[in-house]
Amino acid sequence: xxxxxxxxxxxxxxxxxxxxxxxxxxxxxxxxxxxxxxxxxxxxxxxxxxxxxxxxxxxxxxxxxxxxxxxxxxxxxxxxxxxxxxxxxxxxxxxxxxxxxxxxxxxxxxxxxxxxxxxxxxxxxxxxxxxxxxxxxxxxxxxxxxxxxxxxxxxxxxxxxxxxxxxxxxxxxxxxxxxxxxxxxxxxxxxxxxxxxxxxxxxxxxxxxxxxxxxxxxxxxxxxxxxxxxxxxxxxxxxxxxxxxxxxxxxxxxxxxxxxxxxxxxxxxxxxxxxxxxxxxxxxxxxxxxxxxxxxxxxxxxxxxxxxxxxxxxxxxxxxxxxxxxxxxxxxxxxxxxxxxxxxxxxx
Numbered sequence: 001x002x003x004x005x006x007x008x009x010x011x012x013x014x015x016x017x018x019x020x021x022x023x024x025x026x027x028x029x030x031x032x033x034x035x036x037x038x039x040x041x042x043x044x045x046x047x048x049x050x051x052x053x054x055x056x057x058x059x060x061x062x063x064x065x066x067x068x069x070x071x072x073x074x075x076x077x078x079x080x081x082x083x084x085x086x087x088x089x090x091x092x093x094x095x096x097x098x099x100x101x102x103x104x105x106x107x108x109x110x111x112x113x114x115x116x117x118x119x120x121x122x123x124x125x126x127x128x129x130x131x132x133x134x135x136x137x138x139x140x141x142x143x144x145x146x147x148x149x150x151x152x153x154x155x156x157x158x159x160x161x162x163x164x165x166x167x168x169x170x171x172x173x174x175x176x177x178x179x180x181x182x183x184x185x186x187x188x189x190x191x192x193x194x195x196x197x198x199x200x201x202x203x204x205x206x207x208x209x210x211x212x213x214x215x216x217x218x219x220x221x222x223x224x225x226x227x228x229x230x231x232x233x234x235x236x237x238x239x240x241x242x243x244x245x246x247x248x249x250x251x252x253x254x255x256x257x258x259x260x261x262x263x264x265x266x267x268x269x270x271x272x273x274x275x276x277x278x279x280x281x282x283x284x285x286x287x288x289x290x291x292x293x294x295x296x297x298x299x300x301x302x303x304x305x306x307x308x309x310x311x312x313x314x315x316x317x318x319x320x321x322x323x324x325x326x327x328x329x330x331x332x333x334x335x336x337x338x339x340x341x342x343x344x345x346x347x348x
Contacts, residue, residue: 001056001088003095006037006045010055014047017055017084026335027058027080031216036060036333040208045080046095048088057088061096062329064104067193067200070314075306076100077329081112089115097309105305106324107331113303121307124317127324129302130287130295132264132277133158159294161243161268161275167293168261176258178222178234178266183207188223188233190251195283197315198249198323210235210247216337220267224250224259231255234263237332240341243267245279246327253323257286261293280326282319 006014011030018027026032037045037060048057060079065072076096083089093115097103105116181188184206193200201209210219217237224232232250236243243264250256264277279295280302281287291297304324306313326332 001048001050001091003046003048003092006033006047006058008034008038010047013049013053013055014058018058018082021084022082024335025080025082026330026333026337027082029216029335029337029340031339032333032337035214035216036330040205042205046092048092050085056083056085057092058082059089059092059096060330061100063100064199064328065201065205066197068197068315072200073102073314074100075102075104077104077106078108078112079330081109083111094309101311102306102308102313104329105303106328107326108303108305113305116305116307119307119309121305122313122315123303123305124315124319124322125301125304126319127280127282127302127304127322128287128300129298129326130279130281130290131298132161132164132293132295133274134276134296158274160271160273161277162265162271164261164294165265165269168258168265172254172258173262176224176226176231176255176262178224178259178262180266181221181223181233182212184210184221184233187230190232190249192251193249193323194251194253194321195323196321197319199247199325199328200249206247215339217333218338219246220263222259222263222266224255226252226255226259232259234260235327236263236267237327238267239338241275243275243277244327244332245277245325246332247325249323253283253285254289256323257289260286261289278326280324282322282324284320 015028018025042063045060047055050056059081062077064075064077066075184203186203212219212221220236220238222234223230234248235246237246245260248260268275
């Protein structure tokens with residue numbers, strides 16, 4: 001067995017292996033695969049090949065830069081983990097850690113969690129999803145009474161996103177505004193931060209990862225202005241069936257929260273029907289404002305773990321001053337992609 005890094009020349013072999021085993025995998029959508037894994041040096045897909053050069057496993061790595069109380073950290077965000085033969089997954093995982101000794105897992109499969117628990121990774125808690133216009137999805141394991149209750153809840157009227165504008169505090173909105181942008185500029189990146197842990201990518205990374213001109217995902221970028229000065233940015237993942245706060249950062253948590261909520265209202269103000277909104281947060285001040293706005297907080301923690309192979313994690317367990325956003329790595333880069341909707345592909 002050998003391991004290579006994916007290039008567009010490998011797509012035929014990759015799709016042949018994945019199609020029969022993971023028919024809903026994002027790895028079958030070539031525009032995404034070629035862009036995400038083959039255009040920049042900080043993101044790649046490890047592909048395991050057998051002696052006949054057939055694909056027997058995959059594992060993506062997105063090399064992400066963070067800042068914390070203890071200094072700068074580089075974490076490898078794993079994606080599209082597939083093991084089609086026994087032992088291949090562990091081999092790929094160790095290879096990943098050789099190239100990026102500390103890894104990040106945020107919202108993972110059971111197989112991935114089994115691996116990282118065996119390796120003693122550190123879990124961080126109280127990182128929660130927040131929902132606006134929650135859709136109360138039913139799951140196969142739900143008992144009949146729960147399915148019935150969710151059906152009743154889904155039938156209750158929901159509010160259009162634009163109507164939530166009245167919940168924004170007038171005094172705050174007198175000094176905070178948001179302005180759409182086509183791309184990031186250097187002045188939008190905070191020079192100092194109140195957060196004890198945050199994603200702190202370069203300008204090039206931001207313009208690559210949250211590119212507003214991609215065909216398979218629609219990102220909406222907003223500049224936050226407070227007291228006539230740039231105070232940060234917000235990126236929303238805008239889909240017909242939902243809005244997700246993809247990434248945001250700023251010089252002040254309260255100003256940033258108002259910037260997030262204002263961006264949500266701006267994008268959703270012309271919706272004809274209520275659309276769900278989702279974000280993640282662990283920051284105590286920001287969560288208080290989100291709840292007042294109308295967000296419902298999930299009861300369960302997100303799976304958020306950092307670790308490596310015999311590597312210490314230089315972070316305190318307290319996440320109450322962290323800035324965590326959901327659309328990191330490949331979390332929202334899943335099928336059906338935007339360019340598949342309308343071509344016979346159902347919404348997820």
